[in-house]
Amino acid sequence: MTRKTIHDVARAAGVAIKTVSRVLNDEPNVRPETRARVLAAAEMLQFQPSLSARSLAGRRSYLIGLVYENPSANYLVELQHGAMARCRQEKFRLFVHQCSGRGEELTRDVIGLIDQTHVDGLVVSPPLSESAHLIEALDQRGLPFVRIAPNDLKHVSPYVDMDDEGAAREMTEHLIECGHRRIGFIIGHPNHFASSLRLRGFRAALERHQIAFDPACVKQGYFVFESGLEAGRELLTLPDPPTAVFASNDDMAAGVLLAAHELAIPVPQRLSVAGFDDTYIARIVWPRLTTVHQPSYDLAFSATDLLLQSLKSGDAPKTARLPYKLIRRESTAPPAP
Amino acid sequence: MTRKTIHDVARAAGVAIKTVSRVLNDEPNVRPETRARVLAAAEMLQFQPSLSARSLAGRRSYLIGLVYENPSANYLVELQHGAMARCRQEKFRLFVHQCSGRGEELTRDVIGLIDQTHVDGLVVSPPLSESAHLIEALDQRGLPFVRIAPNDLKHVSPYVDMDDEGAAREMTEHLIECGHRRIGFIIGHPNHFASSLRLRGFRAALERHQIAFDPACVKQGYFVFESGLEAGRELLTLPDPPTAVFASNDDMAAGVLLAAHELAIPVPQRLSVAGFDDTYIARIVWPRLTTVHQPSYDLAFSATDLLLQSLKSGDAPKTARLPYKLIRRESTAPPAP
DNA sequence: CACGGCGATGACAGCGCTGTCAACGAAAGG
DNA sequence: CCTTTCGTTGACAGCGCTGTCATCGCCGTG
Known part of the structure; x- marks a missing residue:
């Protein structure tokens, strides 16, 4: 029950090891009949070429x-x-x-x-x-x-x-089309470039619809649930709270949902919440999240x-x-x- | 900017490659001074031994x-x-x-x-x-x-x-101690052995507290959210619905939570829900899940x-x-x- | 002083493959 | 008819290491 080598296959097929190598690597210049014989032998022996040997000998490691x-x-x-x-x-x-x-x-x-x-x-x-x-x-x-x-x-x-900026713009426009004018935004982790793209898309949509950008409605998050919860609490306890919050990912949106629950604000009746990524989370929270499917x-x-x-x-x-x-x-x- | 080999290190340290090999493999019988010289050379050259060569030549692949x-x-x-x-x-x-x-x-x-x-x-x-x-x-x-x-x-x-059965028993006892007598249970995927262990723990707790086991309160699930949702709907629309549901994992418990939301049953006021695993999900749903932390x-x-x-x-x-x-x-x- | 034992080191084969090049026979061309 | 070309195949070196065994100098012992 030991590991088979290229020699075993060569012997079984009655050819040289180099020919076996050719067949395994789909190299040209092997007679179809020979190729079939080698393939049959390899199959019979359940041969698996050693990745170590391959990468050591050749230019590829697979x-x-x-x-x-x-x-x-x-x-x-x-x-x-x-x-x-x-x-x-x-x-x-x-x-x-x-x-x-x-x-x-x-x-x-x-x-x-x-x-x-x-x-x-x-x-x-x-x-x-x-x-x-x-x-x-x-x-x-x-x-x-x-x-x-x-x-x-x-x-x-x-x-x-993918077009993070375009997606964020489209989502923001969805909220605007719903009738929202005061929209909160939670930025993603500052180290992720996508964070700034999504923010840019958000601002672009506001601008296009001539809605003033209010820095008070924008909070810094870190792509994790807790940061969304905290930002959500802050946004929803603002003197003039937003009627919709767009979080830069689903985890943070779930946090906003929880913040709304804590404050007894019904979603989506008095607050709309949007996420980003369409992860598993988006489908298991209540209400299920409107979000951007990230492939x-x-x-x-x-x-x-x-x-x-x-x-x-x-x-x-x-x-x-x-x-x-x-x-x-x-x-x-x-x-x- | 090419890959360094053991030969480079040997040359830099003024020893044979075998000695370098000994040092790298922590083999005995190398003078401390020699060892230090080899280590210094390896460090200087940023040498990384090739896993392919090691596994091909030796008995270990790391x-x-x-x-x-x-x-x-x-x-x-x-x-x-x-x-x-x-x-x-x-x-x-x-x-x-x-x-x-x-x-x-x-x-x-x-x-x-x-x-x-x-x-x-x-x-x-x-x-x-x-x-x-x-x-x-x-x-x-x-x-x-x-x-x-x-x-x-x-x-x-x-x-x-881990002791799945004991954990399920303990969780069930927690619900019993809360005062619940009619407890629903959602079984995990039939292919997972843990599913039957958790069910066994559930039954053991009922037995120990002389609560009759009612098959109507037990539904088959598949460890996924949707199956929990479905089982939850069934359990909660029973003529005599349970006051607590213990799902065999958090995903299904989240499903039960959603089913309760749909039926406007407040959790935990009119329904207690318990999960298993303590995954991320347990902390991002509302209310957060009582569950078993699986290490x-x-x-x-x-x-x-x-x-x-x-x-x-x-x-x-x-x-x-x-x-x-x-x-x-x-x-x-x-x-x- | 000769000898055996031992710790430290090195020479070298070979792990299982691929790359190179040579060998060979058949087909093509003059 | 011989030469050239080409498709097919094999012999063999060697990738970067480890395992085996030889070598060498040094110690302790009789």
Whole structure:
């Protein structure tokens, strides 16, 4: 019950190991008949090529790295599964790595991963995708990588993202169209570039509809439930409280919902609440959240796709922008007269 | 800016590569002075040994595999981080793998992972830890592995778990002590062994307090929100509805909460709701859930710990049972008079 | 003083593959 | 008819390490 090697397959098929290697790597110049014989032998022996040997001997490791820092559990799992799904299609494997540190320490961590595991490429998720130091080091290193939702689009390196600003604008306009004029906003974590994009979209919608921007209605949050709860309490106890609150993600929106419950403010009758991301949370709170569907799974799937394509073609990876979608549920409605 | 090898370090330190290898592997019989020189050279060159080369040449790959099937995002992330944290302490890396299939197909998937990646050991999370076919194959293969919350404790293989039955009993007793006599119960996914343990604990508590078990108050769920919602609706529209519902996990408890909202039943005034797991969800719904804290992170940390210890000592891994904790929040209270 | 034992170090094979290049026969061209 | 080309296959080196075994100098012992 020991591990089979390429020699076992070669012997069973009556060919040289190099021919087995050719078949496994889909190289040309193998007679179809020979190819079939090798494939049959490999199947019979349940042969699995050793990734270690492959990456040591060749230029490819069949490994893609996914690096992240500290995203929410739901977001992370979606990214992870999106990247895994695409890897599986190409018989690649995904190496998931949680990074630590910032700046130089972070870079060392990631370079260490690359050196140790020989990954062929990297999918860099936010907020790591915003670390200039890391991106520069990867560029210098010459390792192919694709960033998810980076902050610096002028940078040449490839990325996959969605239109955060447009989505936030559209959501704000939804609230305006409902009839809201005084709308609260909770900003996301200051380290995430998406936070400022969403704020920008919010302001753009106000401007377009000639509604004055009131700084009192804007609170700083940190993308976590507690920060939304706190910001919600502050907004709802304002002398002239908003009739709607748009939180930069669902976790914080759930916090606002709780704040409203505490203050006995019925949602959506006297307060509309909107979120962002469309995570699991949006569907399990009451009322269910109107939110922006962020295609996390697809973002990672697509990033991995671009990476694998570039590995195959040898060209630099391309770039993609994925569509978002406004999801209307029960947490938003016209304001009370 | 290319990858450094052991030869570079050996040259810089003025020793043979074998000596560098000895130092890196903490082998004895190296003069302290030599060791220091090698360490300094490795540090200077930012040398990272190639995992591929190590696993190809030696008996160890410095890789641990974590296999899972389809747990909730929060649970998965906790496991993943628990295992990663322990791996990092020993300079091991964690290979996370989502499995597909059942029975033989599942086994092939996992054996394929082992063969390809040369992992030194496996942490097997539920519900995979309940697959007899897989466990048998791993045993036969002779690869060290630790199961998390397995179903078959008579089996010789090592595991880490918590006392699901005791926890469910304790939670039920909490509801009984509040004064509830008619208590609904939502069973977890039938494929998860924990489901039957929790049901058993529920029944044990009723029995101990001489409360008759009414099958009408027990609904089958599937550990997901929607199933809790549905079961909640059924329970609460019963001719003689329960005054408390104990759901086998937090997701389903959140569903019950929503069902209560729909039916305008105030929680906890007219209905108490209890969950299980103490995931993130328990703290973001309203009212916040009374639940059992399941030490997922620690479970994985501990499983990885046992695995690494056994790798070091060469002995078979040990077994551990971790403590749970009842968390009382606002979703449970004495029933209305 | 000769010898054995031991701690410290190095030489070298080889893990399982891929890359390179050579070999060989058949088809194509003069 | 011989030469060239091309498709097919194999021999072999070597990726960066670890395991095995040899080597060497130094100590203690009879």
